[in-house]
Amino acid sequence: MVFTHDTELALQAAVTLANSALEPDTLTSVADLDRIWDYYGYTGSHQRTRAELDAVRGVRPRLIALLTAERDGAVHLVNQMLREARAVPQLTRHDDFDWHIHAIEPEAPLDIRILVETAMAMIDVIRADEMSRLSVCADATCEGVVLDLSRNRSRRFCSTTCGNRNAVAAYRARQK
Numbered sequence: 445m446v447f448t449h450d451t452e453l454a455l456q457a458a459v460t461l462a463n464s465a466l467e468p469d470t471l472t473s474v475a476d477l478d479r480i481w482d483y484y485g486y487t488g489s490h491q492r493t494r495a496e497l498d499a500v501r502g503v504r505p506r507l508i509a510l511l512t513a514e515r516d517g518a519v520h521l522v523n524q525m526l527r528e529a530r531a532v533p534q535l536t537r538h539d540d541f542d543w544h545i546h547a548i549e550p551e552a553p554l555d556i557r558i559l560v561e562t563a564m565a566m567i568d569v570i571r572a573d574e575m576s577r578l579s580v581c582a583d584a585t586c587e588g589v590v591l592d593l594s595r596n597r598s599r600r601f602c603s604t605t606c607g608n609r610n611a612v613a614a615y616r617a618r619q620k
């Protein structure tokens with residue numbers, strides 16, 4: 445494990461949300477948001493309304509900007525997000541999760557909590573000087589965010605679709 449479990453989970457969720465904005469958009473219904481909610485084990489308020497969905501969709505550009513920023517730029521964005529939300533880090537323990545940090549109350553709107561949770565995770569990434577774990581997809585036509593938590597840092601594509609497309613292209617190039 446590169447980071448703590450809660451940090452890795454928050455990063456994975458942020459990347460999933462960021463990449464949901466790629467064409468075709470995969471976060472267009474409350475059911476889509478529910479799936480991400482369940483998968484990443486979010487807790488706290490969840491309205492299941494169009495307004496909440498639109499708000500979460502609305503923070504995706506900020507997530508993308510943060511996840512793909514240079515280290516110093518990321519610092520600026522993290523501090524801004526935490527200040528804006530008046531984040532107060534508190535250790536908490538719930539469900540199957542041992543002590544970890546929540547920096548905003550569970551009743552706060554989901555989009556704000558996602559921003560704060562991502563910012564808190566990025567604190568670990570920045571402090572560990574591990575920004576290279578985040579990159580933009582190596583596919584020439586794709587702007588997906590890649591999170592590489594592998595031991596040998598081998599991940600270059602945002603999805604198996606992009607990985608396969610490039611493997612096929614490389615194979616064809618070798619056949620010429």
Ligand SMILES: [Zn+2]
Nearest residue numbers: 538541544546
């Ligand atoms: Zn928690």
Ligand SMILES: [Zn+2]
Nearest residue numbers: 581586602606
């Ligand atoms: Zn890609």
